[in-house]
Every structure is written in structure tokens, then in C-alpha cells.
Amino acid sequence: MSRHEEKKKSIVFIIFGILLSIVLVAFTGALIYQIYKLQVLPDKILIPGILAIILFGLILLLVLNFCTHGIVSKIIYSFLVIAICVVYGFGNFYLYSTSKTLTTVTTQSNKAKNTVSVIAMNSSSMEDVKSLEGAKLGVLTNIGKESTEKSLKDIKKNKVTYTKSDYDNVPSLIKALYDGEVDAVVLNEAYRSNVCDIEEYANFNNETKVIHKTVYYTKENSSPLAVSDITAKPFNILISGNDSFGSLDENSRSDVDMLVTINPVTSTILLTSIPRDSYVTEVCDDYACNYGVTDKLTHTGMYGVDTTKDTIENLLDIEINYVYRVNFTSMINIVDALGGVDVTVPEGMAVSKFYTNSNLEGVHEGENHLDGKRALAYSRERKAYLDGDVQRARNQQQVLQAMFKKATSPEIIKNYVNLLNALIGAFDTNMTTDEITSFIKYQIQAKPNWKFEQFVLKGDNDLRVSPELGSEVSVVILYDSYISVAHDKIQAVLDGKSSDTIEAQEDTPAGTLSEEEIEAQIQYGLMTEAPIEEEGSDIYYGG
Incomplete structure (x- = not known):
């Protein structure tokens, strides 16, 4: 090769190296910006991490532009820089997607x-x-x-x-x-x-x-009763699950009403479930519901999540700081994005088929791996159980814990993109993006060993008039003693104690019903349930 050709190639590599250096600087800067903007890393990880990225970039630039002399070495380092740019590009995409998801779920239309x-x-x-x-x-x-x-x-x-x-x-x-x-x-x-x-x-x-x-x-005016520091102060969250598919902005019955009491100082999470058929006094702002009447808790959802929140606050004499609203589509998509969840079914609690969706396989004693549809059916099933609504609430708590465990495990990395896609539109909340990222940062830094505690309110089944429907319906008349215990358990966790310090009757599954017993209860009118139906699959729109 002539000296002229070598000089010409050298100039080409110099120009290519400069262009590649500009691309590397741009990708590095964008990555650092996204990492800093997301604010989920503790300072002791964030600052050294950013410095390491900058230092690594400088080393690459120096080697690429000043320390490679032969053609082979230039080509090798060029491919290395290109590979790093690709990695940084993916990192930028994931971080941007995460930020976008958090912004979406915390931006309410009111x-x-x-x-x-x-x-x-x-x-x-x-x-x-x-x-x-x-x-x-x-x-x-x-x-x-x-x-x-x-x-x-x-x-x-x-x-x-x-x-x-x-x-x-x-x-x-x-x-x-x-x-x-x-x-x-x-x-x-x-x-x-x-x-x-x-x-x-x-x-x-x-x-x-x-x-x-x-x-x-x-x-809707779901203004949060925000705590000053979500990583140091205890707080209550209401998870309200609508019994509908599709978008979250549609008012419909609240199929799930679960209070999550979190104390980050003691690493305690208390799940308190209220049967959806509980016969309670409706409460709402500006009389935007059947204010003061007694009806099923599930019907409060038809006036919006604010009415459900106000009604539960009145029932348990507590304050709810934040609200998360989900629906059937949310749960199916999130569980599938997590790669399914594992639940353990106690002895005597096997269900051969789900009466909310008879097309799906039931659950057997021991460990069961559930996909989204089966997790939803398991969370909604009540006909198969002796204590119906109460066991349904236990199942819901079990599935929520399984989802939390899966979402905080290292295994989530391989399903990260799917989870981000599933979370967009899967729920909305009045918790701010800053509060969510602060809590994630706390999880990364403190690595708390969360202790889950559970409580389910109970009562007697009865037939009462529903003002919302104008007819008699099956309801649950909550025991006053259980309402008091629920309040005391929540307060105990807020005060830094375990809810187990509050004495309550032992909560054990009562078992399952035979198909004949289920049919008998349906005939008597104490058990009704619409089957799970896919969005739009069975509703015909004429014209």
C-alpha cells in the first residue's frame, strides 16, 4: 500500500473517529440526563455511577482517538464504541419509557x-x-x-x-x-x-x-392527603378494582376494596379487605351520590373512586392518603407481563373450576402458577367457598402479595419492557411521580424485608333493599367488632406496631362448597355473580 493510500485511510479513520466520538458523547449525555431525571437511584449509587459513566466515556474517547495506530486496532475499538453506543441507546430507551410510564399513571384527568x-x-x-x-x-x-x-x-x-x-x-x-x-x-x-x-x-x-x-x-377530585416523606412516614392506600374491562376512566362497581397500610420505618404492610357486598352508609363530597343511604359498598364505585374512598373512611374512621384504581384488564396485563404469579392453595381449598370463568382450569392444593386470566378468576371466585366473599378477599390479598414479590425480584429484569407496556393505562393514582420514585429509591437503598399482615372484615349474609337498584339484593352485614378491630389494626401499623398486637378471632379458610350446595344458594338468592366476560366480546352494538 502506498503512503498516499495509507494517509488517505488515516484521514478517513480520523474523521470517522471524530464522528463516533460525537455520537458517544451525545449518547452518554442523554443517558446521564435520563438517569438523573428519573431520580430512583440513591445518591450513594447515583453519583459514583454517573462519574463512572463519564470516566468510561473519556477512556474510550482517548483510546479511540489517540492510542490506536494500526488499522486493526482502530477497527476493534470502533466496533467497541459502537457497541457501547447501542447499549447506551437501549438504556436511554428503557429509562425514558419508565419515566413516561410514571408520568402517565400519575397524571389524572380529574x-x-x-x-x-x-x-x-x-x-x-x-x-x-x-x-x-x-x-x-x-x-x-x-x-x-x-x-x-x-x-x-x-x-x-x-x-x-x-x-x-x-x-x-x-x-x-x-x-x-x-x-x-x-x-x-x-x-x-x-x-x-x-x-x-x-x-x-x-x-x-x-x-x-x-x-x-x-x-x-x-x-372527580381525588386530591391526595399526602404525607411529608413517603419513605419515613406511614400512610394508607386504597386499591379500588373496578369490575370492568377497558379504560379506567369509566365509572363502574368497585369489585375490590382493599386498604394497604404501609409503614416504611418498620417495613410492615397491612392488607385490610372489605367485602364488596358490605352494607354500608354512602358518603361523598358535595352530595354527589345517594348520600347517607345504606347500600352495597360495590355500588359506590358507580359514583367514582372518591365516593368509595369517603365511604370507607367513614366506615373505619380512618384517613386514606392515596388511591390506586385498577380494573380487570389491568390485572390480566400486569400479571402476564410479570410472567405469571405463584400462589399456594391450602389443604381443602382446591377448586376444580372457577364459576366466574368456567372455561379456565381451577386450582389444586399446593403451589399453582397463574397467568393473568386465571389470577383474575382466582381473585374473583366466591361461589366455590363456604365463606364466599371473605375467601375471595383472602385470594385477592394472596395474588397482590405474589405480584409484589415478583415485581421486586431480580427476575423482573427479563420482563421489564413487557411490564412497562402493561403499566401504561393499567392503573391511575393520585400519588405523584416524585413520591413513587422516592419510594423506589428507598427500596433500592434500604432493601427492606417487608412483612405482610392481613385482615378481612366479616359479617352475616342477608337480603336487604339496595337503594341503587330499588330491589332486594344479597349483602353482608359487617360485624361491629370486626370494624373496630380493622380500625385498631390499621392504627397499630401507623403507630409503628404490628397489627398482630390487636387481638382478633383466628382467620382460617372455611373450605369449599359442592356444586349442589352452590346451586342451592343461587336458587335461594344469597349468591349471584356475573361471569367474567372479555371486553366487547358479548355486547352487540347495532348500526
């Missing part, structure tokens, strides 16, 4: 979506709002007045005339539709699950169709 449908039988020839001309519409008069008025006003905008028949409660309204007394009914979608819980209308979703929808939004 408004709740309400959907009101005009529903007809599948056999009806009506397909859209225009086909309501001259139809007889069934509407509710004593409940859901605002949603009914919104829907009727929307129909009138389409210059459609109709006659109206009034009904006092949901069962009588749906019966009128099935009996042909009316051509269609106006129903807030928040009541759909209630309809499906009625045995004779269990197939309501398959037998009817939506021919018109009205969507409107109501204000």
Missing part, C-alpha cells in the same frame, strides 16, 4: 366517563337512534336520573319522537324489556353488571344489543 345506552333485544329490528322513532322507551325514575336525562336529551337532538314508560328499579325495567312492554330501555352502563347478577338475566349481554350510546363526563 373527570370520570359515564356511558348511557339505549338497549333493545337482539330480535328487535331497531339498529340505530333513528329507528327509535315512535318507540316505547323504558326509563328509571328514582335512580340514575342524571344519566337518563342526558340520554333522552341526546335522542331528542336527533329529532326522534318516542313515548316513555317509567320504572322504579333496574329489575322491573329489564323485565319490561324482556316481556315486550317496551321496545328499548335507557340504562347507564354502570348498571350492566347488576343486571347480569340477576339469575334470569345472566345472559343479558348476549341477548340484547346497544343501538345508541351517550357519553358524558363528571368531575
